[in-house]
Amino acid sequence: MLKLHADKTLFRDAAGRQIILRGVNLGGDSKVPAKPDGQSWRPTDFADHRVVDFVGRPFPLDEADVHLGRLAHWGFNCVRLLVTWEAIEHAGPGLYDEIYLDYVAQMCRAAARHGLYVFVDPHQDVWSRMSGGDGAPAWTFEVAGLDFTRFDAADAALVMQYRYDSRQGGRQASYPTMCWSANYQAPANAIMWTLFFAGDDFAPAHRFAGRSVQGFLQDHFLGALAALAERIADLPNVIGFDTLNEPGEGWIGRRLDTPAKVVRGLRWSPLDGLAVASGFPCEIERASPDTQTAQCETVNANGISIWLPGREDPFRADGVWDVDPGGQPIALRPDYFCSREGRPISIEADYMVPFFARVAQAIRNVRKDWLIFVEMSPFSSTYRDGYPAGVPDQAVSAPHWYDYTALVTKCFDAARSVNILTGVETLGLQAIEDNYCRELGQLKQAGDTLGGGVPTLIGECGYQIDMNDADSYKRFASGERGQDIWQSQTIAMNAMYNALDRLLLSSTQWNYSSSNRNDPMIGDGWNQEDLSIFSEDQRVDPDDLDSGGRGIEGFCRPYMRRVQGVLISQNYELETSTFETELLVDKRIDEPTELYLPRRIFGTDPQFALAGVEAEISQTAQLVRIDARASGLLKLRIVSGGTR
Numbered sequence: 001m002l003k004l005h006a007d008k009t010l011f012r013d014a015a016g017r018q019i020i021l022r023g024v025n026l027g028g029d030s031k032v033p034a035k036p037d038g039q040s041w042r043p044t045d046f047a048d049h050r051v052v053d054f055v056g057r058p059f060p061l062d063e064a065d066v067h068l069g070r071l072a073h074w075g076f077n078c079v080r081l082l083v084t085w086e087a088i089e090h091a092g093p094g095l096y097d098e099i100y101l102d103y104v105a106q107m108c109r110a111a112a113r114h115g116l117y118v119f120v121d122p123h124q125d126v127w128s129r130m131s132g133g134d135g136a137p138a139w140t141f142e143v144a145g146l147d148f149t150r151f152d153a154a155d156a157a158l159v160m161q162y163r164y165d166s167r168q169g170g171r172q173a174s175y176p177t178m179c180w181s182a183n184y185q186a187p188a189n190a191i192m193w194t195l196f197f198a199g200d201d202f203a204p205a206h207r208f209a210g211r212s213v214q215g216f217l218q219d220h221f222l223g224a225l226a227a228l229a230e231r232i233a234d235l236p237n238v239i240g241f242d243t244l245n246e247p248g249e250g251w252i253g254r255r256l257d258t259p260a261k262v263v264r265g266l267r268w269s270p271l272d273g274l275a276v277a278s279g280f281p282c283e284i285e286r287a288s289p290d291t292q293t294a295q296c297e298t299v300n301a302n303g304i305s306i307w308l309p310g311r312e313d314p315f316r317a318d319g320v321w322d323v324d325p326g327g328q329p330i331a332l333r334p335d336y337f338c339s340r341e342g343r344p345i346s347i348e349a350d351y352m353v354p355f356f357a358r359v360a361q362a363i364r365n366v367r368k369d370w371l372i373f374v375e376m377s378p379f380s381s382t383y384r385d386g387y388p389a390g391v392p393d394q395a396v397s398a399p400h401w402y403d404y405t406a407l408v409t410k411c412f413d414a415a416r417s418v419n420i421l422t423g424v425e426t427l428g429l430q431a432i433e434d435n436y437c438r439e440l441g442q443l444k445q446a447g448d449t450l451g452g453g454v455p456t457l458i459g460e461c462g463y464q465i466d467m468n469d470a471d472s473y474k475r476f477a478s479g480e481r482g483q484d485i486w487q488s489q490t491i492a493m494n495a496m497y498n499a500l501d502r503l504l505l506s507s508t509q510w511n512y513s514s515s516n517r518n519d520p521m522i523g524d525g526w527n528q529e530d531l532s533i534f535s536e537d538q539r540v541d542p543d544d545l546d547s548g549g550r551g552i553e554g555f556c557r558p559y560m561r562r563v564q565g566v567l568i569s570q571n572y573e574l575e576t577s578t579f580e581t582e583l584l585v586d587k588r589i590d591e592p593t594e595l596y597l598p599r600r601i602f603g604t605d606p607q608f609a610l611a612g613v614e615a616e617i618s619q620t621a622q623l624v625r626i627d628a629r630a631s632g633l634l635k636l637r638i639v640s641g642g643t644r
Contacts, residue, residue: 001112001115001117001236001237002014002015002236003236003239003369004019004117004239004371005369005371005394006371006394006395006396006454006455008452008453008454009447009448009453009454009455009456010455010566011455011506013562013591015589015590015591016586016588016589016591017562017563017564017565017589017591017593017594018562018563018565018566018567019506019561019562019563020504020506020559020560020561020563020567021077021078021117021457021506021507021508022075022076022077022078022506022507022559022561022596023076023077023078023079023080023116023117023506023507023508023509024071024076024078024079024080024508024509024510024511024512024533025079025080025082025121025459025460025508025509025510025511025512026058026071026079026080026081026082026511026512027057027058027059027082027511027512027513027514027524027532028082028510028511028512028513028516028524028525028526028529028531028532029057029058029513029514029515029516029524029525029526030054030057030058030082030083030084030087030123031082031084031123031125031129031133031134031135031525031526032057032129032134032525032526033052033053033054033057033087034053034054034055034056034057035052035053035055035056036048036052038052038129039515039522039525039526040129040160040161040164040525040526040527041160041164041166041521041522041525041528042161042166043161043162043164043166044161045149046129046130046138046148046149046161049086049090049129049130049137049138049139050090050091050092050138050139051090051091052086052090053097053099053100054084054086054087054090054097054100055099055100055103056103057082057087058081058082058107058512058513058514059514059515061103061106061107061110063514064106064107064110065110065113065114067512067514067534068110068111068113068114068116069114069545070534070545070548070549071114071116071512072114072115072116073545073546073622074545074549074552074555074556074598075556075557075558075559075596075598075622076116077115077116077117077561077596078116078117078118078119078506078508079111079116079117079118079508080119080121080242080459080460080508081104081107081108081111081118081119081120081121082121082123083104083120083121083122083123083228084122084123084124084134084135084136085122085124085135085136085137085221085224086128086129086134086135086136086137086138087100088100088101088224088227088228089137089220089223089224090137090138092137092139093139093143093216093220094220094223096224096227101227101228101231102231104120104228104231104232105231105232105235108232108235108237108238109235111237112235112236112237116237117237117238117239118235118237118238118239119238119239119240119241119242119371119373120225120228120232120238120240120241120242121241121242121245121373121459122135122221122224122225122241122242122243122244122245123135123245124136124244124245124246124247125180125181125245125246125527126157126180126181126183126184126189126248127140127183127188127189127192127193127248128140128141128148128192129159129161130148130151130157130159130188131148131151131156131157131159131183131186131188131189131192132157132158132159132160132180132183132186132188132189132527133180133183133527134526135245136192136221140192140217141188141192142208142308143208143213143216143217144191144192144195144206144208144213144217145206145208145213145307145308145311145312145314146188146191146192146277146306146307146308146311147306147307147308148188148306150304150305150306151188151306153302153304154276154277154279154300154302154304154305154306155186155276155299155300156186156187156188156276156277156300156306157183157186157187157188157189158175158179158180158182158183158186160175160180160527160528163175164521166521169519169520169521170520170521171520171528175528177410177528178407178408178410178527178528178529179264179265180527181265182262182264182265182266184248184249184379185260185262185265185266185267185268185273186266186268186273187268187272187273187274187276187277187306188277188306189248189250190248190250190251190268190270190273191250191273191277192248192250193247193248193249193250193252194250194251194252194337195213195214195217195250196214196217196218196250197214197247197249197250197252197347197351197352197355198214198250198252198345198347198350198351199212199213199214199215199217200212200214200215201340201345202251202252202315202336202337203314203315203318205314205317205318206314218355218358221244222358222359222362223362225241225359225362225363226362226363226365226366229241229362229363229366229367229370230366233366233367238370239370239371240363240370240371240372240373240396241359241363241370241371241372241373242373242375242398242459243355243356243359243372243373243374243375244355244359244375245375245459246375246377246378246400247352247375247376247377248377249347249377249379249380251270251273251337252337252345252347252351253337253338253345253346253347254269254270254337254338255269255270255334255335255337255338256269256270256271256274256320256321256331256333256334256335256336256337257269257270257271257331257334258270259272259284259285262287263287263289263420263421264287264288264289264408265286265287266284266285266286266287266297266299267284267285267286267287267294268284270337271321271329271330271331272284272299274313274315274316274320274321274329275321275329276299276300277305277306277307277313278305278307278313278316279300279303279304279305279306280300280303280323280329281298281299281300281301281302281303282298282299282300282329283296283297283298283299284296284297284299289420315336319332319333320332320333320336321333346388347377347380348376348380348382348387348388349388349389349390352376352377353387353388353389353390353391354390356372356374356390356391356392356395357390357392359372360372360392360395369394370394371394371395371396372392372394372395372396373395373396373398373457373459374387374391374392374395374396374397374398375398375399375400375459376399378400382446383399383442383443383446384442384446386445386446386449386450387446387449387450391450391451391454395450395454396447396454396455396456396457397443397446397447397450397454397455397456397457398456398457398458398459399443399446399456399458399459400458400459400460400461401439401440401443401458401460401461402460402461402462403417403432403436403463403492403496404419404420404421405417405418405419405420405421406463406464406467406492407463407464408420410464410466410467410468411467411468412463412467412468412488412489412491412492414429414432414488414491414492414495415427415428415429416428417432417435429491429495432495433495433498433499436495436496436498436499437499437502437503440458440499440500440503440505441503443456443458444456444503444505455506456505456506457505457506457507457508458500458505458506458507458508459507459508460508460509460510460511461496461500461507461508461509461510462493462496462509462510462511462531462533463489463492463493463496463531463551464529464530464531465486465489465523465530465531465532465533465535465550465551466518466520466523466530467488467489467492468488470518470520471488472485472486472488472489472550473518473520476518476537476538477518481540483551483552483553486550486551486552486553486554489550489551489554490551490552490553490554490574491554492554493551493554493555494553494554494557494574497554497555497557497572498571498572501559501570501571501572502571504567504569504570509533509555510531511524511531511532511533512532512533512534513525513532513534513535514534514536515536516530516532516534516535516536516537517535517536517537518535518537518538532550533549533550533551533552533555534548534549534550535548535550536548538550546600552600553574553601556598556600556601557572557574557598557601558570558572558579558595558596558597558598558601558602558638559572559595559596560581560583560593560594560595561594561595561596561623562591562592562593562594563583563593564583564585564586564587564589564591564592564593564626564627564628565583565584565585565586565589565593565628565631566583566584566586567581567582567583568581568582568583568584568633569581569582570582576639577601577602577639577640578637578638578639578640579597579602579636579637579638580635580636580637580638581595581635581636582633582634582635582636583633583634584631584632584633584634585613585615585628585630585631585632585633585634586631587628587629587630587631588631592625592626592627592628593625593626593627593628594623594624594625594626595623595624595625595626595636596622596623596624597619597622597623597624597638598622599621599622601640602638602639602640602641603640603641605641606619606638606639606640606641607638607639607640607641608636608637608638609636609637609638610634610635610636611634611635611636612632612633612634612635613628613629613630613631613632613633613634614628614629614630615627615628615629615634616629
């Protein structure tokens with residue numbers, strides 16, 4: 001496979017062709033161990049955290065060719081391969097799982113056999129499995145001085161493994177749907193992120209094994225990445241590394257007395273979090289989009305501290321907060337996390353950009369030409385205001401985008417959408433798609449204005465497959481088998497990809513989970529999410545690569561993969577099975593344009609109409625090659641024809 005590089009805002013291959021990366025995240029269940037099966041609906045106290053095994057996530061090697069072949073069959077040319085820090089270094093600091101590292105390398109080689117580029121995603125959500133998500137090993141809490149076994153009892157994190165009753169199944173009030181992200185504001189997360197990115201500034205005396213906590217944590221995270229990088233450095237289809245999936249901001253830049261701005265969940269202030277972590281009960285407002293008035297509730301009613309014996313809260317020790325004579329927590333330095341030495345701080349400029357540089361150095365010490373896919377916090381204003389200076393060369397802007405309302409509510413209505421954040425109503429599918437285009441355009445603008453411009457790849461985008469009260473599941477269970485049972489998902493995904501095409505954006509859809517099941521308890525195996533475009537439950541014909549696909553018509557669509565010049569536009573109309581594109585050919589590039597054209601839509605005899613410069617068209621399976629005779633504008637229109 002030809003290596004890729006960044007050329008201002010475009011991806012190009014070694015032949016000079018513009019590349020559109022259309023990929024998928026592989027996979028959602030890679031967040032949890034394979035042995036013992038760590039899917040989050042299974043109750044556990046995480047006592048086995050040092051002996052877990054992630055080999056087999058995203059799937060066993062003997063199944064790799066079937067799954068990767070399916071992705072290539074659907075037109076994907078790239079995977080964002082999920083790994084977690086825990087998967088590499090779960091046994092303890094510096095103790096790498098060598099078998100797992102070999103497994104990941106074998107997965108990358110298998111991807112190459114199917115023409116798939118790979119970039120590695122060091123994945124996390126709300127820090128760790130023990131704090132309600134996935135990512136970091138359990139021993140990182142010990143480094144910080146925290147006892148993760150007390151998080152649930154102290155209400156310091158909402159963890160499905162503790163709160164959900166798997167014997168009952170279904171939806172449960174004890175663990176509301178899509179509640180996991182609220183953990184970013186809770187103390188277990190906020191402490192870890194503050195220490196990881198800014199511990200040297202805000203807790204300089206807080207140390208572990210004679211070193212600063214920030215330095216210890218970051219060095220081990222980067223060491224784990226470097227260990228993986230060494231295993232895959234010789235593979236040309238591996239194009240780079242993400243920096244860190246959806247990093248948290250902790251309390252950096254927050255006043256101690258200011259509650260978090262959240263639509264749903266507890267409105268934690270930093271002072272609330274510090275007090276709860278030290279064993280003080282607190283009254284905290286709970287926000288809900290369904291009620292006009294926030295309700296207060298008691299948090300950590302039993303007064304349980306999450307600090308390990310002999311380890312103290314470094315912020316209280318530094319006089320950031322304390323208790324008044326009446327025993328109530330009070331902020332002594334309300335602006336403590338907002339400035340350093342009298343200068344207002346910026347989490348992006350002061351902490352994230354230096355972190356990007358450290359990631360770049362760690363992996364480019366192994367291979368110099370790797371791309372760096374940079375990510376800020378999903379709550380950051382960066383993608384609106386632009387990146388700060390200092391982002392490494394050969395970077396890719398890799399933000400995430402979702403129809404947030406559809407994601408959180410698990411509902412989609414093509415006729416009407418009411419934004420859960422703003423309350424703004426949008427009527428009609430075209431207006432919904434236009435909104436998508438505006439939002440994605442803002443993300444693209446951030447990459448376009450970074451330095452001289454860098455490529456933008458939307459690292460995550462997708463839809464809940466169990467939307468609209470899991471109607472598709474019910475229809476499948478009743479015996480329906482046509483793709484029309486996925487009509488809502490297809491319409492939503494088609495609108496998303498239309499917007500991506502209008503902006504000529506690369507993307508990796510979330511996600512493909514081989515272990516997915518049509519069960520609201522299970523889904524992708526993690527926190528009741530279900531966005532996988534494949535489920536074994538739908539795989540009724542093992543000989544058909546499409547069998548098991550969900551909403552295929554929404555994501556399996558034509559697009560320009562490699563362009564002999566510059567792509568000007570591409571547009572696919574689902575209703576008429578028509579594809580149109582324009583490109584500016586550069587004959588100095590010797591290799592032809594390549595277009596993915598799915599046979600399931602366009603049949604065996606698609607009809608081509610060319611205009612502009614003369615070109616020769618050839619087709620092999622689902623790949624169309626266009627070899628232009630001269631430089632200049634080329635227009636192409638394709639309609640379906642023949643047997644599908």
